Amino acid sequence: MESEEVAAEEDSLLPIDEHEELVSEGGRQIRRRGIFLLPNLLTLGALFAGFYAVIAGMAGNFNEAGWAILIAGICDGLDGRIARLTKTQSAFGAQFDSLSDMVSFGMAPALIMFSWAFDGLGNVGWAASFVYMSCAALRLARFNVQLGTVDKRYFVGLSSPVSAGLVTFVPWVATKYGVEVIPLFSWLSALLTVFAGLLMVSNYRYYSFKELQFNGTVPYIVFIFTVVMLVVIAQNPHEVLLGMCLIYALSGPVNWVYRRQFSRNRTQITSAVKAEMVPAPSSVGKSGGRAKSRARRKQKPAVRSEAKPETGMVPAAKKGRSTEPEPAKPE
16 A cells, blocks of 8 residues: 555655545545635635735835735635535635635735835834734634634624725725825824724624525515615725725624623613512511501401201300399389
């Protein structure tokens, strides 16, 4: 067996081992060779777009960098869904996707923002970029270990593609309108970058939209809404996409505040209802005494019958008393 494997390696053109991984099929562990082509091609496209965004950002072409991040986000959203639709999920694909996300949505936005606005901030600039990139790595690592253990309807923390859009689309819009970078913009951009990074490692819950099934039917109004959204985005893609990323990023903290306030109000209402149902101790004593007095008034005195119901005989006279009537006294 070993000799056959050695011979196969000698016959191959390149000294590259074939990828193998254990998968479960029909309750059995089998060894599968090779990788799936279509979903991994999309992941590779996302990786290439992220790499190009870095090159464009370092060259000062922030318009192309923004488009590259957008394309990387689209490819990243499609690779997982296509893998699930075609049943081509694999452990290799999951790890490859995470590495691609780290380049496209972790390192690329940090370098783009540093090239655009952080160069004049000195140590603060590279520190803000490093905080963002570190949070992206932590977010992706946590996402990998929580696969299959969390509710798929929600993301724990802001997803890395949306965070990258929130950061990268700022210089994208500024370049479109020819905004000059002043120190105030540099400091605000640094705060935004750190804020986006912290949202990725937070415990805020964000809706994942994974319940949308592309192989099923949807109401007709959903399709009309999708067409309208595409038209709106096509008219002003820079501003609309930045606004969508900002609204989605703020939905996590807003939802957290709403749920906390709703839980507090519900607790207060429950406590108030319980307090109304249980009367005070003093009122309990007064009402109990009144009820007892009313019961005693309504209770009729018991009448004793000395006749025996079985025989109907009258009992004999008691001692010292006569049963006959006394004679009348003479006048």
